[in-house]
Amino acid sequence: MIKKIVLLLVILALASCSSSKPAIATTKKAADVQTRTASAKRTAPAKPTAKYPSTNNTTEVIQSTSKTVVTSDLINNYVLQYKDIAMGNMKTYGIPASIILAQGILESGAGRGDLAVDANNHFGIKCHNDWLGESVRHDDDSAQECFRKYPQASESYRDHALFLVGKKRYATLFTYEKDDYKSWAKGLRAAGYATDPKYPDKLISYIERYNLHQYDCQVTGRNYVPINTSVPPKKSSYDVASDPKINMNSNDPNLYEVQKGDTLYSISKKFNLLVDDLKQKNNLTDNAISIGQRLKVK
Incomplete structure (x- = not known):
């Protein structure tokens, strides 16, 4: 009987020791895992934030349907996001990918402008008579x-x-080479896509500063040669003093000097005029005006 009791006690003691060991082993393993994880976090290299790191993250203001402040990194990221769509459209419709991206940057403020944020409208396209989809209201040439x-x-x-593709006035564009972005930039302005006389220069500037022509070359199979943007651009030959619209008597109370942020619409409201009347008084053929320009308002 005593032997049975002793044997039972030995079995119970062995069982108790056996059940306590896994807890110790598990705790040690967890500690090892935590140590290795913490070490990995300390030694792991930081992930890059963009494929095109900018050595000079400059800031600029894009003025289209809204005034937007962007950086060069934001523009690079915008290009990375939409370059595949632009190249796909170039293959399907024959529009240079560089032009598509440059217009997207300019018209949408690199995706940060009001229309891009509120309406996913990246090209400033107005409703026109044939639009049957949703729309938003936004101040532009008119309120x-x-x-x-x-x-x-x-x-x-x-x-x-x-x-x-669908508007006859843009038909001439499709007679240009698919990758002739300079002709396309000038042709868009000539066909009436924008009233800003500097519109072609702005598109070309974005294309050459951000190497957008490389995406044209990816579609056409041609070799891409980057533009050297380190050379400062030539000074514009435009002379404000020689412009007949501006060279007027600065003391004339019937004249108004265009300020930053002015539009023909805002000026017409200020002087209780119709936009058409204001254009007629100043022999303007479009809505383009320049800071410092003097307009007849009476």
């Missing part, structure tokens, strides 16, 4: 104009291509 609204940005890119 609360109708602009197209899209469910997503890719639809804006597609509609931009269809807009150029």
Whole structure:
């Protein structure tokens, strides 16, 4: 009987020791894992934030349908986000990818402008009579104009291509080479896409500063040669003093000097005029005005 009791006690003691060991082993393993994880976190290299790191992250103001402050890094990231869509549209519709991206940057403020944020409208396309989709109201040449609204940005890119292909006034563009971005930039302005006389220069500047022509070359299979943007651009030959619209008597009370942020619409409201009357008084053929320009308002 005593032997049975002793044997039972030995079995119970062995069982107790056996059950306590896994807890110790598990605790040690967890500690090892935590140590290794912490060490890995300390030694792991930081992930890059962009494929095109900018050595000089400059800031600029993009003035289109809204005034937007952007950096060069934001523009690079915008290009990375939409370059594949632009190249796809180039293959399908024949519009240079560089032009598509440059217009996207300029018209949407690199995706940060009001229309891009509120309506996914990256190209400033207004409703026109044939638009059946959603729309938003936004001040541009006139107050609360109708602009197209899209469910997503890719639809804006597609509609931009269809807009150029479907309008007769842009037909001349498609006679240019697919990768002739300079002719396309000038042709867009000539066809009436924008009223800003500097519109072509702005598009070309974005294309050459951000190497957007490389995406044209990826589609056409041609070799891409980067533009040397370290050379300062030539000074514009435009002379304000020689402009007949500006060279007027500065003391004339019937004249108004255009200020930063002015539009023909805002000036017409200030002097209780119609935009058409203001244009007629100053022999203007479009809505383009320049800071410092003097307009007849009486």
